[in-house]
Amino acid sequence: MLSSTLILIFLSLCIGTGAWLIFLWAVKKGEFDDMEGPKYRMLDDDPVSPAEEDDHADDD
Amino acid sequence: MDRPLPQCDHCRLPIPPADLVTSEHDGKTLNFCCHGCHGVYQLIHGAGLEDFYRRRDWREAGINPGVFERDFDPAEVEPHIRHLNEQQAEIHLLLDGIRCASCVWLIEKVLLRTPGVVDARINYGTHRLRLRFNPQQTDAAGLCRRIARIGYLPRPHTADAVRDRARRQQRSTLIRFGTAAFLSMQLMGYSIALYAGFFQGMGSGSKQIIQLLAALVTTPVVFYCGWPFLNGAWRSLRNRMPNMDLLIALGVLTAYGYSLFAMTRGAEVYFDTAAMIVTLILLGRMLEESARHRAASGIDRLLNLAPQTATRIDGNSEQMVPSSSLHPGDLVLVAPGERFPVDGALAGGSTEIDESALTGEPLPVCKRPGDRISAGTLNLTTAVTLRVTCISEDSFIARIARLVEEAQARRAPIQVLADRVAALFVPLVVSLSLATFIGWWLIGGNPVAGMLNAVAVLVIACPCALGLATPTAVLVATGQAARRGILFRGGDILERTGRLDTVAFDKTGTLTLGVPQVVELLPWRCSSEELLLTAATVEAGSSHPIARGILAAARNRNLPIPLRGGARTIPGQGVAADGPDGEIRVGNRAFQPHQIPAEIVNHGQAASEVHVSKGARYLGCILLTDCLRPEAAEVVDQLHAMGLRTVMLTGDRETSARAIAKQVGIDEIHAGLTPQLKAAWLHQLKATGQQLMMVGDGINDAPALAEAEIGCAMDGSTDIALENSDLVLTRPDLRRLVEAIMLSRRGLAIIRQNLGWAFAYNLVALPLAAAGQLLPIVAAAAMAFSSVCVVGNSLRLARRGPLPPRTQHSPGKVPCSVQP
Structure with missing residues (x-):
């Protein structure tokens, strides 16, 4: 009983730390610098940038 | 171009002869510039929406097209480029003219x-x-030109140390x-x-492990995340000024220390209290910081209005020099579409300038040789030379920016209420816990138990809910407000708005619409339709606000306005064009070749007269005025009913100010005020302990907005006014102001109740703690109950309360200017 609890706690800590590291990375990368724009950006009806087009070309 | 090219019937662009696409619709031949436009036309036509072509307005105001033809000198942009490596360089540009997300996309x-x-x-x-x-493939000046060509103005900008620090x-x-x-x-x-x-009982082994884990996760919260509070508490101790930081640090540290000690003795721990306080209060700090950040970027934008380079005239040659190197007495050339780099007096040529960025005044102002011009205003019609009167650091706009900065720095720190409570509460709690310790030691003869109970008093007294009381109420209230088009720039703003006792209004653009409208037509031996139509024909295509007023009136009467060019603008006088019946002149009295009949008299309060003549005939006069907002009087009335005093502060003349004040019923007016005087007046009133709100929209209001306890700007205000206001009404409707004040009054009441709850629960637990009878579960329950009560109480704000019902616009209401 106790050991299973411990494993779960350990697991939750690991997953949590993972999420925390991703958060740190996102802050450092500046993901949170613009809190207004992205909600409009997603409405752009034109997601295929030249770079992505190349990617699709590779898929074919 | 000798002969104008035919225009595309969809997009109105000139059609290069080779690209012409024609199509027959309802017996009419339509020209398109490409199959795309043709396709769109067919779609619109197919859906039965041709009305679009009649209704759309091509003469929308905007920046003068000349602005976008300006050239970018590589020397101007070069210093701002940062070379990352051989292949890449980076430049930061501040863009003028971005209005919505589509601009960003484009x-x-x-x-x-x-x-x-x-x-x-x-x-x-x-x-x-x-x-x-890639600097090898393109250059920055070319890219700037490209951005300018699609209608936005780039300004090179290097990130400075101050902003970098703020971002870090x-x-x-x-x-x-x-x-x-x-x-x-x-x-x-x-x-x-x-x-x-x-x-349920728990093995002491498991309990110890879980407690250990709890201690493990709490330690970084207290010492890393809570570092700003610990630091602030230390500073407040050294200054002997107990503040909120000290109360937080005291509670967090004692809860943490006590829990560590209790852990070794197998007693109950309070780690969650310590962590919760830190987390909730950090959230509040974060929201406050981002609001401040936005204000700082407003000052940037203001200072950047004046271009950093200028064309100096040295004898016979022209030279591009940095604006900061200009000295009084220098001559500077300013092309149409450029902003003036420094303050100066017009030396050669006369022109119209757009001061709206500075004053909020919508009408272009005519300037003649000798007139003073402020840096940052836009030259509209002709190239002029300017004699510099002061260095760029002392320009009007730089002084305003300095005033704004000063007022912002002086602004009281947030959470005044909590700080005041803390100043009282900290000494009280500390003395109570000391009394507990001494009592147990002297009476009970047990210093160890006394120590533990004294700490328990400290822990239980630090109200966890204090961290929640303000933020939750603020969160719910601001969310509610946002749904009604009212934006509060932070919780302290909500608090302070609830305590207002005076509201000061700017006149132009705030109490009035800021757009001139036709109020009366005085035709002379012709129909009023003919008068209006003649004026509209000549004014078509002009972006002058008076022209827009006349065109709007013509459209309201469904008069067909032919599109035609060839109109000549004579700065400060009017517009003229050649027609089949002779020259049409639309402009002021002096512009008319005819004797104006004595019957044509401006009886009312109209600010502008526009006289129209066609060839040898005088057609009459159109009267325009900047109308009052239809809801202004009602709003002032409601403010009075709420026990608020109203004041009008304006730079305008006393007589016109008094006329407006009389119509809306404002108590007190102060006319002829400069921006500095406005701010000084507010400062003086503030010194007497009055809680003031300033409502305004221009750059000239910015110092006053920053100086006032609460600055309020409406949609359509200049950028700097918006950035400097604490309260923004996102719809151009003054009634929101009344709603905002009511909502914040309720919010403030809820915050007070919350604080009451939070303290009440803790006060009940305090005697138990002092007596050594505090069961950990009672402590936990007190904390949880107070938090739940506080949150639940705050949520009451989300219900539709006794806010004034939205009154319908009266049918006669003039349509507001169309927002892009």
Whole structure:
């Protein structure tokens, strides 16, 4: 009983730390610098940038 | 171009002869510039929406097209380029003219399709563009030109040290909060296990392990995330000024220290209290910081209105020099579409300038040789020379920026209420816990138990809910407000708005619509339709506000306005065009070749008269005025009913100010005020302890907005006014102001109740703690109950309360200017 609890706690800590590291990375990368724009950006009806087009070309 | 090219019937662009696409519709031949436009026309036509073509307005105001033809000198942009490596260089540009997300989309897409551009990213909030490009394939000046050609004005900009520091600070707060939130979530799991263990029993082994884990996750929360509070508490101790930081640090440290000690003795722990306080209060700090950040970027934008380079005339040659190197007495050339780099007096030529960025005044102002011109205003019609009167640091706009900065720095720190409570509460709690310790030692003869109970008093007294009381109420109230088009720039603003006792209004653009409208037609031996139509024909295509007023009136009467060019603008006088019946002249009295009949008299309060003549005939006069907002009088009335005093502060003349004040019923007016005087007047009133709100829209209101306890700006205000206001009404409707004040009054009441609840629960637990009878579960319950009560109470704000019902617009209401 106790050991299973411990494993779960350990697991939750690991997953949590993972999420925390991703958060740190996102802050450092500046993901949170613009809190207004992205909600409009997603409405752009034109997601295929030249770079992505190349990617699709590779898929074919 | 000798002969104008035919225009596309869809997009109105000239059609190059080779690209003409024609199509027959309802017996009419229509011209299109491409199959795309033809296709769109067919779609619109097919859906039965041809009305679109009649209704759409091509003469929308905007920046003079000449602005976008200006050239960018490589020397102007070069110093701002940062070379990353051989292949990449980076430049930061501040963009003028961004209004919505589509602008962002357009600029990014256009740039990304330009060869040599690696990356283009615009921050929508700050209008800053980060552009990475390959210097071997393209150059920065060319890219600037490209942006200008699609209708936005780039201004090179280097990130300075101050803003860098602010951004690092913002990021570090975000990381601290994120870390605290993550660890507190982990901690919550352990705390629930410990509570369950308290009731159901728990092996001492498991309990120790869980407590150890709890201690493990709490330690970084207290010492890393809570560092700003510990630091602030230390500073407040040294200054002998107990503040909120000290109360937080005291509670957090004692809860943490006591829990560590209790852990070694197998007693109950309070780690969750410590972590929760830190997390919640960090959240509040974070919101406050981002609001401040936005204000700072407003000052940037203001200072950047004046271009950094100027064309100096040295004898016979022209030379591009930095604006800061100009001295009084220098001659500067300013082309139409450029902003004036420094303050000066007009030396040669006369022109019309747009001062709206500075004053909010919509009408272009005519300037003649000798007139003073402020830096940052836009030259509209002709190239002029300017004699510099003061160095750029002392220009009007720089002085305003300095005033704004000063007022912002002087602004009282937030959470005044909590700080005041803390100043009283800290000494009280400390003396109570000391009394507990001494009591147990002297009476009970047990110093160890006394020590523990004294600490328990400290822990229980630090109200966890104090951290929640204000933020939750503020969160709910601001959310409610946002749904009604009212934006509060932070919780302290809500608090302070609730305590207002005086509201000061600017006149132009705030109490009035800021757009001249036709109020009366005085035709002379012709129909009023003919008068209006003749004026509209000549004014068509002009972006002058008076022209827009006349055109709007013509459209309201469904008069067909033919599109035609060839009108000549004579600065400060009017517009003339050649017609079949002779020259049409539309302009002021002096512009008319005819004797104006004595019957044509301006009886009312109209601010502008426009006289119209066609060839040898005088047609009459159109009267325009800047109308009052239809809701202004009602709003002033309601403010009075709420016990508020109203004042009008304006730079306008006393007589026109008095006329407006009489119509809306404002108590007190102060006319002829400069921006400095407005701010000084507010400062004086503030010194007497009055809580003031300033409502305004122009740059000239910015110092006053920053100086006032609460600055309020409406949609359509200048950028700097918006950035400097604490309260923004996102719809141009003054009634929101009344709603905002009512909502914040209710919010303030809720905050007071919350604080009451939070303290009441803790006060009940205090005697128990002092007596050594405090069961851990009672402590936990007190904390949880007070938090639940506080949150529940705050949620009451979300219900539709006794706010004034939205009154319908009266049918006669003049349509507001169309927002893009």
